[in-house]
Amino acid sequence: MALLVAGAFFMENLDATVIVTALPDMARSFQATAVDLNVGITAYLLTLAVLIPASGWIADRFGHRRVFMVALAVFTLASALCAGSQTLWQFAAARVLQGIGGAMMVPVGRLAVLRNTPKSDLLIATAYITWPGLVAPVLGPPVGGFITTYASWHWIFLLNLPLGLLAMAFTWKLMPASAGEVEKRPFDVLGFVICALTCAGLLYGLDKLGQNPRDWHPYALLATSAVLLVAFYYHARRTPAPLLKLDALKVPTYRVTFNGGSLFRAMVSAHPFLLPLMFQLGFGYDAFTAGLLVLTLFAGNIGMKPMTNAVLRRYGFRSTLIGSSLVLTACTFFCALMTPATPLALILPTLLISGMARSMGFTAYSSMAFADMPQPLMSSANTLFSMTQQLAFGLGVAFAVIFLRMGESILGVDHDTLGSYHIAFAAIGVLTLLSMLDLWRLPANAGAHVTGHAAN
Template sequence: MTATPTHQALQPEFRLLVLLVSIGFFMQGLDTTIINTALPAIAENLQEDPLRMHSVVVAYVLSVAACIPLSGWLADRFGVRNTYFSAIVIFTLASIGCAYASSLNELLFYRVLQGIGGAFLLPVGRLAMLKIIPRTQFLSAMSLMSLAGLIGPLIGPTLGGWLVEVASWHWIFLINLPIGILGVLITFKAMPNITEPSVPQFDFWGFILLLIAMVGLSLGIENVASPLYSLWWSIALVLLGLLSAGLYAYHAHTHQNALFRSKLFRHRIYAIGILGNSIARLAGNSIPFLLPLMLQLAFGFEPFVTGLMMIPTVLGSLASKPIIRQLIQRFGYRQVLITNTLLVGACIASFALTTADTPIWLRALHFFIFGLLNSLQFVSMNTLTLKDLPQQDASSGNSFLSMIMMLSMSIGVALAGTLVNLFSAYWGPEQVVAAFHASLICLGSINLLAAMIFWKIPKNTPV
């Protein structure tokens, strides 16, 4: 008798669903990266300082992080199709709003709306696949969908730079319109509206505490160097964020219906992984924002060339995929994460050695190595964090990790922008190259703290 294979090829009746989820994943991945090379052009058009445009990135990423805890509950309560359809509509309409924004505040408003839609695209799409596609075909479906997640960041910076040069920055948002319309048309054909018969009451107060914590920490750090707010205002926001986080920790320990129960952190490996993720991602996630700015503002590169220069970073990320498993099996999580965390930090700091005259081949190699090391870092951290969670905690633990990943990106970009502004204010605007270099050294040094956290991983941790 022939044994049934563990993993099967994806059947035709599920391909349209995978295409639909891939569209959402592609839109989210593209929008996260396409804006980085366009920020100087947006700043010029809106008559803003390009060194203060990090708020455009922070607004989107922070709203994604804030709404992730809502995604699963909304999908269970109102159905995966209704939630996913609403997410695509919100994302697409918000993209149009971004394109026609006439001021920075207006752009920030629509970026927040865009982030709310983006927060639901991947989690709800993945949940729909989990509920509809048989387990034997789920791996094939996830593999196909992941290609869309790779294509978005791969073409995003270059496409953004090209659109800025041949058309205008408005098109980096308008490009979402045909993609969104395609997603809307497919949704009702490919995705049934599956709901859960029994949905627990939503933890509203826990959600509010988390929201205040995330907004307080991100905006507090972002506004440190802003001339519009005093230093005490920024300190107050950070303290409010820390207080709210502490209150949520108590809430998670005492309320049965909490979004993320404190029992998650009884798993030592999970706790180390979450803390390590939150620190190590600060620098790694800020570099795709900081490097395009440095290439354009400090070194005078054109937007399209800047986008082309970011491609080796994504190629390095792709090159890391085949070797990650072998490295972990050979050296173990502890050794890989300690060593690689230090290497990522050193690589980030070494960007301070580059100048406008650095040879293109050397710059491309440098970016490739960073992409390889950074991808190895993220995959290793994520795998370590989730690998030992029991089944009953897997969904909650994965959602919390997703939220921490986006929050860390938000804080990292805010920190990078603040550092550049602080150093630029200290040395003067004519020393913008030195301001970027000093910021990169500071960001790379953060990984020393992350390496100390990974030092706590038990030496006998199984692979």
């Protein structure tokens, strides 16, 4: 079941990133500009952010298997509609429908795994589920470029059809039909609206801020989101049956994952976005060479996976996360020093080690999130985790764009230069360091009953 959910997660994340390299071809098909195609990416991400908060309640109300199968069906149908789109707005509408399926797919699948996995097997199950979040953003651009070059952009979406049907068949066989013994509660409509507007305003505001930092509209959106976030906090505290039970944040291991872990995931997601652009626009490499270099991150991700559980059992969550964050920070700062004269003998090992650190930290944070979570809070904790994880992916790219624009402003240029990428990587390195602040307060044996680590 964990592998099934991992497959769905991979399909969803790949779909979110694979179209980036296909935008010029798609724009020609729709008789639009490549920039106009951003509406398809934004519509998908905003739909995910808006609807994920409702996924926990829907799974508890209608059952894991039923909701997961419907989500797969919607996602598969929307993929067919994306491939058959004749206009830009048809494509945008199909992407919204695809986002509806994606918002229910992974959170509900993860919840089913968490509810049916003993604590002793949680590390292995979480490792299966989390690796697609690291692999798909790295594989997406080169895969999209290959499909677009040797077939057509339509196949990016058509390939989801057999995968979706196969996943539905396995869901019927492997996933429990009911949600189990869970608390039945009414749907928190007001909380859902406030939370959805907060997430949408945050993502859209940062996206617009990266495009034009001199415009006042993004700042107004971000200020409104901050006010709505405070309103949601007080609403959740005073409502008998809130959409998200914030009691999960009282669990120390979960709180660390929510705070510093979200910042870590955001910085991790910025690397696959910045590196291909720096190699092409800063180093002058062609798209194929840049894609091959970024695939070194993928090799690090995969190479680290067989060692992840052994490292966690040997060193525990706290030491492993501190070590991973320090290694990733060092690699990030080295990226801020790379130039076309830097030998590949230094670039490739740096990217490989960076991928290993990303994989180790990502898996450790995801496993620690639910290590101490009591069953009554599992659904709400999973929904909150899924929402913040999706936001972190979007925020990482948004911050990367903002840091690039900041670099251009500091250097006094109006276009991408190698120096602006160096400034962006330096800023990401600083934020990666800041993500570690929560870790120092964790006890050395945090989550030991999951890792089997015995602190000295």
